[in-house]
Amino acid sequence: MGASTMVWSRQEVADRILAGDTLVVYNGQLLRIPQAWLNAHPGGSLAILHFVGRDATDEIDAYHSQDAMRKINMFCVGTVETSPYGWAPFLPPxxxxxxxxxxxxxxxxxxxxxxxxxxxxxxxxxxxxxxxxxxxxxxxxxxxxxxxxIPPPSNLSLEVQAQHSAAYKQLHERIIKAGLYQTRYLSGYGPEIARYLFLAFSSAYAYSNNWLITSAVCLGFLWHQLVFTVHDLGHMGVTHDWNIDRLLAIFLADFIGGLSVGWWVDNHNVHHLVTNHPSHDPDIEHLPFLAISTAFFNSLWSTYYKRAMTFDRFSAFLLSLQHKLFYILMAFGRFNLYANAYGFLLRKAFDHRKAKGGRWSWWLEVTGVAFFWCWFGALLRGCGSWKMALAYLLTSHLVTSPLHVQIVLSHFAMSTDDLGPTESFPHRQLRTTTDVICPPYLAFLHGGLHLQVTHHLFPRLPRHNLREASVLVKQFAREQGLSYAEFGFIGGNRAVLGVLKAVAEQARILGTVAENGIQGAMKKVH
Structure with a gap:
């Protein structure tokens, strides 16, 4: 479909959306996304559906390479009528x-x-x-x-949000001109590859000498470190070529780590676009074990998982203890990743829709997971006894738990409010994300992803350039009067535990009220 000169009114856009068209505004153009591409979109269909009827210019620019952007005219069906402050958004269906x-x-x-x-x-x-x-x-x-x-009334000014968006575009240009999208293969990934090889050989050497716990610790640290590169590859932040980055990611994530990069990309892109929204962000939807907002007491529907997150007496009981169980739950976080990854692969086995990469990526992932359990299962069988095998399994997995703690620090203590579709991309990311302050010599423990604010604003930016880019982002925040949140690792843990404890106390109160209500009803019956 070529570019059109038709000018669409707001009513015409609404009518076509209600008729079933997937329409998104980009730089004043109206894009109509056909069902075939909605199914094939590498970032998943929800990444598009959350922006139907909205101006997604900043999000599209942040998530797509120049090569991908050259194809956008094929979806253009004209331009839209706008106000002096841009397009007034609809609420996506x-x-x-x-x-x-x-x-x-x-x-x-x-x-x-x-x-x-x-x-x-x-x-x-x-x-x-x-x-x-x-x-x-x-x-x-x-x-x-x-x-x-029609979105609910908003306290946000479309004019102010348009100013933030315009300033963000200028910031993005500065990032590009500074060469920060250039991958540092030698100085960035060189030391990391050396670290991966050292941990792999250390684990193998220790295992061959029957130092099984030492071997398990080294293997766990290897998995912990590999996740950061898989993260980069999932964002097309290494070679910037989808096929090459996906092949490398499958090798590291599936064959070596036993996880699914396809699931991670599908999940993670939605998290980036609707960060900290209780009904839409899968990264904060952990009922019945964790809740960072009392909004979850409404038994919300998850648009990602397509299920109800039921808040009942059992959930209330677990949530009342969540601040005490937090680190225990994080310790077993990798097992939760297995469950989500394999559930995703199973669903995709019966999904007739063809995402980018066709079926080859799915088959390669399934092969990779099978290969992982073959070699890791052989390690466990070689431990000599089931007790030692269990110790090896738990040790190697528990060692990765700091990674799960780090991930939640960047969001769990931040706002979960939905300010409506009027909110600009930079305003939303700065409001819902925080950095973890870390000296450069310890950055490898966080994989450089402690700079989450900058990463959320520029998800394709190579990880080793985040520190330099964060200087520009902080300047942008000051100029726009926006808060740039950051705290130390210990302070971040305290903040998260404080949020969990506050929600836990409310859950305990509701649980007590429910229990008293049940007892009162039983007394009336008798």
């Missing part, structure tokens, strides 16, 4: 609980998977709950109406 599903005859129809409810603390915040939740509207048929596309 997925954010009000509406999605398109394919019927048995191949056609797509609207399906109302969840009901939107306003949060009590902010009029602009919208949460989703399952349709069968008591007190909510029942299942609606036919499709969304114009009222579903």
């Amino acid at each position: 997925v954010m009000s609980g509406w999605i398109r599903k394919q019927a048995s005859d191949g056609s797509f129809t609207w399906h109302h998977e969840a009901t939107a409810i306003p949060a009590s603390n902010l009029s602009s915040e919208t949460l989703l709950v399952p349709n069968h939740t008591p007190g909510t509207k029942q299942h609606q048929s036919g499709g969304p109406s114009l009222s579903h596309l």
Whole structure:
């Protein structure tokens, strides 16, 4: 589809969205994303669906290479009428609980998977709950109406958010001109490859000498370190070529680590785009074990996992202890990654939609996971006894737990409010993300990803350039009057535990009230 000169009115855009078109605004152009590309999008379909009816210019520029951007005109169907401060956004249908599903005859129809409810603390915040939740509207048929596309009132100024967006574009140009998208293969990855080889040979040498716990520790540290490069490859931040980066990522993540990079990319891109939203960000959806907001007490619907996150007496009990169980849960974080990764691969086995890479990447990942369990299973069998095998398994996995703690530090203590589609990309990322202060000589322990604010603003930026880029980002934040959050590792842990404890206390109170209500009802019966 070539570029069109048609000028679309706001009403015309709304009408086409309600008719089922996937329309996104980019630099004043209107892009119509066909279903075939929605299925094939390397970042997953939700990454697009969360921006239907919105201006996604900053997000598109941040996530796509110049080569990818050259193809964007094929989706252009014209331009849109804008105000002096840009496009006034609609609320994407997925954010009000509406999605398109394919019927048995191949056609797509609207399906109302969840009901939107306003949060009590902010009029602009919208949460989703399952349709069968008591007190909510029942299942609606036919499709969304114009009222579903109108976002709730917002306290944000479209003019101010447009200023932030314009300044972000200038910042992005400075990043590009500074050469910070150039990968530091020798000075950046050279020391890391040496570290990987040292840990691998140390683990093998210790194992051959029957120093099994030492071997397990070295193997765990190897997995811990490899994750950072897999992260870069998943963002196309190494060679910047999708096929090469994906092949390398599958080798490191699946064959050596036993995880699925396909699952990680699908999950992680959504996290970046709707950071800390209780109904949409899979990285904060951990009920019944963890909740960083009392919003989860509403038994929310997850648009990523496609299930209800039920808050019941069992959840209330676990959440009341979450600040005490936090480090125990983090210690077993890698097992949770296995569950999510293998569930994703299983679902994709029955998914007829062809994502980029066709089926070869899925088959290669399945082969990689099988290969991993063959060689790792052989290590466990060679430990001599089931007790030692269990010790080797637990030690190697527990050693990776600091990585899981580090990941949550950057978001768990930050805002989970939804300020609506009016909020600009830079405003949202600075509000929901924080850095962990770390001296340069210890940066390898964090893989350089302690600079999460800059990473969230420029996800494709090579990891070894984040520190230099963060200087420019801090200047940008000062000039725009935005907060750039950062704290030390210990302070960050205290902040997260404080949030978990506050939510735990509310869960304990609700659990007590529910228990008293049940006992009162039983007394009336008798």
